[in-house]
Amino acid sequence: MRKTLFSILLSAAAIQSTFAGDPITLRDMGSFHVGGRVVEISGxxxxxxxxxxxxxxxxxxxxxxxxxxxxxxQYFLPQNRKGKYPLLMWHGGGLTGATYETTPDGREGWLNLFIRKGWDVYNSDAVERGRSGFAPPDVWNGEPNFLTKANPFERFRIGQGLGSWNADPAKMKVNVGSQFPVDAYDNFTKQIVPRWINTDEAIIAAYAALVDKVCPCVLLFHSQAGGFGFTVAQARPDKIKAIVAVEPAVAGDKAQAGRLKDIPTLVVYGDYIPLDSRWPRMRQIGLDYADAIRTAGGSADVVNLPDVGIKGNSHMLMMDKNNGQVADLIQKWLVDKGLVD
Amino acid sequence: MRKTLFSILLSAAAIQSTFAGDPITLRDMGSFHVGGRVVEISGxxxxxxxxxxxxxxxxxxxxxxxxxxxxxxQYFLPQNRKGKYPLLMWHGGGLTGATYETTPDGREGWLNLFIRKGWDVYNSDAVERGRSGFAPPDVWNGEPNFLTKANPFERFRIGQGLGSWNADPAKMKVNVGSQFPVDAYDNFTKQIVPRWINTDEAIIAAYAALVDKVCPCVLLFHSQAGGFGFTVAQARPDKIKAIVAVEPAVAGDKAQAGRLKDIPTLVVYGDYIPLDSRWPRMRQIGLDYADAIRTAGGSADVVNLPDVGIKGNSHMLMMDKNNGQVADLIQKWLVDKGLVD
Structure with missing residues (x-):
């Protein structure tokens, strides 16, 4: 495994794609809403x-x-399509599809980078967030949760855990060698949206409806969407041609992991995990699920980026300064799996 | 005025643009968040x-x-730019920037159509909505309002007023000759998001921050954003090169309308207004404001689409079946005002 990963890393530069500054030519772009249900409120x-x-x-x-x-x-379909299937990007908790767009410091995010690599990209806002809207309080039993400016800094391994954020940038305790664009952290906090904690079922139902509409496809999901992505893949294994799980904070049901045995799966983790109070346990959830896939005869590659020489990544890999390098690693894996023409 | 409007209509077909099915080539696309403030919650x-x-x-x-x-x-910058300034699209109440994207029945919306006409388009979600997120209840004094499925049908002149919507499509009382894609009305209701009614100040502040960031520009705004657009134009008249007010439900401060005297302004209304219980008064607010601009020596053209032979438009002109025809009328006006290279 280690050797394969180094070869992935070394050959990444050879991957064909257009570069920032080149035009992006789309055969189509647009948006739609999918799924949902009608409820009645009375009295x-x-x-x-x-x-x-x-x-x-x-x-x-x-x-x-x-x-x-x-x-x-929202979808963007490049004129020069190379990905064999649509690539669905699912964001993490407290965030929206903006996760994959321009980085907080103004560089291209994974949406643009994977369009440039020739993928039809479908970028969504989970139910309850962003342009998906949210339901009246009578419908969901619970209130939205709001994150402070400090919270993601301390939980997403940008800073050195609890108490590391400070309103004075000079007093912030940033992880040493961090690739996160810390000077633009305030911009990142503008991407945060409220989240509920009891809406998983509705979120999964809408993602399944999306899969039914646009797949077969490749799923790329992040953090909280680990639970959603693996669960939907268990429910629709024939529709999913590959899975890229980016720092999944949650996994699927291990007892059902065998349903993914024909789906090549890549799980990617960033840096600083051993230093964090929660991430060792959260990574273990993903590692155990990957083991369960392999035990069932499937293929699950786990890449801890520091092990292949890519250091400094926070939980928000897609907006770290080396986001292009991580995208190239993913692309190389997709090429190796035969998913790129 | 009438003669000018007919000439606008007749020559609209001559406007150069690319067509649905042609590729869209962008020199850049991306997104950002602008404005906002930091608040403290304690105890x-x-x-x-x-x-x-x-x-x-x-x-x-x-x-x-x-x-x-x-x-x-979110911004889309066409490779073949023809608009002299960025075009900012501001949506109406209870909605997001999705308003201007693909129509509920799957045709191209004004976002794509104006990109194809060569405009750098900046499409936003007002504060409190969509990917802008919303503030904790401690910050805003009030709760979000939710719209029923029936509400926009009856208020947006799709149906024949109160009681015209029905869960059974066969029993809906649609305005005769409506251009709204009624068969896709359910899809349209998926675009609706909750709204607050006491956040105008915050919304206007963020729009002003956007104007400060990307203008000089042309403003195109709809419905509720009439109040936001005219108010921001009053505050930043030097930054606004033209205004297209699409069915403004609210206007600015008439006493300050003179601040718009150097800004060419077009106000567009659809059909069925005399039949509606509220729209005659709402249109009058816009007409009075346009009068105040002219009284101050400015230029404000008002187009009631049925008067120029364009019939059947609901309040949601940008997604009606003839949305391309209405876009062409707006484009012709922008050409006449010297805003297109």
Whole structure:
């Protein structure tokens, strides 16, 4: 395994792609919403609401049918397609599809980089977040959770754990050698959106609806979406041609991991995990799931980036300064698996 | 005025642009967040939260600093730029930038159409919505409002007013000759997101920050964003080279309309307004504001589409079946104002 990974690393530069600055030519781009359901709310009083200062009052009857739990998906289809299947990008907790767009310090993110590599990319906002919208409080039993500016800095291995963030940049305790664009951390916090903690079922249902609509495909998912991605792959194994799990914080059901035995799977982890209070346990969840896939006769490659000489990566690999290098490593793996023309 | 408008209509077909099916070549595409502020919340208990079923519990201290009221902006810069300035698209109430993307029935929306016409397009989600996220309840004094499936059908002049929507499509009372893609109305309702009614100040501040970042520019705004667009133009008149107000439901401060006297302004309304219970008054707000611009020596063209032979438009002109025809009318006006190379 180690030898293979070094060869991946060394040959990554040979991968054909267009570069930042070159134009991006798309045969199509657009968006849609998928999935969701209609719920009825009843027994509430009619309200009169003025929408916007100076607006004309409108009667709003909150009783009735509501569209909820749909998911927003934006797609970009390069003219020079090389990926054999669509590449679906699923973001992590408290975030949206913006995760894969321009990095907080203004470089190209994985959306652009994988379009440039010739992939049809479908980038989505999980149910409850971003352009997917969220349901009335009567529908979900629970409230949204909000993250402080400090929270991701301390949990995402940008800083040195709890207490490492500081409003004064000079006092921040950044992991030594971090590839995260720390000077743009404030911009990153603008990407954070509220999240619920009891909506997994709705989120998974919408992702499954997306798979039913656009796959066969390759899934690339991050962090919280580890749970969603592996679970959907268990439910739709024939539709998934490969899985790239980027620092999955959650995995699927080990008892069902055998359903992934025909799906080549790559699991990628960044740096600083042994220094963190939670990540050793979280990585173990992913390693155990990968073992379960292999035990069932499947193929699951695990890359700890520092082991192959790629150091300094935070949990947010797709926006770290070496995001292009990590994208190339993933692309090389996809090439090796025969998924690129 | 009438004669000019007919000439706009008749010559619209002569406007150069690429067509659906042709590739879209971009010299760049990406996104960023702009504006916002940091607020402090204090005195709340620490919670233990499990993020995702099977996740490792994390202590979440809700006290601390929060990033709030930033705005998400996505941009697409065509290789063959013809618009002299960036074109900023601002959506209406209860919606996001998805308004301007693929229509609910799968045709190209104004985002693609204006990119094809050579405009650098910046499409945003207003503060509180979509990928902009929303603030903790302690920050905004008020709750989000949710729209039923029926509400936009009855308020946006798709149906014949209150009571016109029905879960059974055969029983819907659609405006006769409607250009709205009624068969895809359910898809449209998936675009709806919750909205607050007391966040105008924060929304305007973020739009002003966007103008400061990317303008001089042309503003194109819809419905609720009438209030935001005209207000920001009043505050930054030197930065705005033209305004296209699409069915503004709100206007600016008439006493300040003179600040727009050097900004060519087009106001466009669709069909069925006299039949609606609220739209005659809402249109009057826009007409009065346009009068105030002219009284101050400025230029404000008002187009009621049925008067120039374009019939059947709902409030959602950018997704009606003739959205290309309305886009061409706007483009012709922009050409006439010297804003296209």
């Amino acid at each position: 509430k009083p009619v309200k009169e609401v003025v929408f916007g200062a100076g607006g004309v009052p409108a009667k709003v009857d909150p009783n009735g049918l509501y569209q909820v739990e749909q998911m927003y998906v | 709340k208990p620490v919670k233990e939260v499990v993020f995702g079923a099977g996740g490792v519990p994390a202590k979440v201290d809700p006290n601390g600093l929060y990033q709030v009221e930033q705005m998400y902006v």
